[in-house]
Amino acid sequence: MSFRETILNEALVIFEHKGIENISLETLLDDLEISRGTLLGIAGTKKELVQHCIQHSIKERQAALNQVLATTEHPLEALLQMLQLTLEEVYSLNHDFVQDLRDHYPLSWVRLHLYMRTLSEEYLKPLLQQSIALGYLQADLLPELVVRMFLSQMQGLTNPALFPANRFGYQELFKVVVVYYLRGCATPLGQEQIEEYTCRALAQ
Secondary structure: OOHHHHHHHHHHHHHHHHOOOOOOHHHHHHHHOOOHHHHHOOOOOHHHHHHHHHHHHHHHHHHHHHHHHHHOOOHHHHHHHHHHHHHHHHHOOOHHHHHHHHHHOHHHHHHHHHHHHHHHHHHHHHHHHHHHHOOOEOOOOOHHHHHHHHHHHHHHHOOOOOOOOOOOOHHHHHHHHHHHHHHHHEOHHHHHHHHHHHHHHHHO
16 A cells, blocks of 8 residues: 555545544645645645545445455345445445535535445445346345435434434444345345344354
């Protein structure tokens, strides 16, 4: 990983946990332990830094999705792992970070929405279709509806009125949002695979 990538990763972690507008440029430089001159070599403004962070994050997320496809044994396992990764990412976000992106960084917000569309169309829907074809999920299941339901739940998690910070634990959300929902859509073969995956995931 290059120095630039390291700074972008660290800056994004700070933004995700503290919000963007809540942190001054001076505080950010202190947290990153770099000078203003060093930052100028990466981004000319705070807004530009946010844009670079989001672009880099999307690139890393897609690489992680492709890694899942390359290392899992069957499409239902890949689907579960991708849903888990997405839930982990959303769960870790500070509500202020999401609100700041919506209100002050529209280009970055649009890029995140485009990434979610890519996740839906190029990864989740094909995996659902393959899982149905292989007998893991019910034959009459509508993949597009399942994806829309999941994305709707992810958006709901970023609403502080519905999900106050730290009100629900990650494992509780994982079981309700991913496991219980997919279990109801699964065949006996699929339910067996879901139980096996869940035991491994929650034991980590």
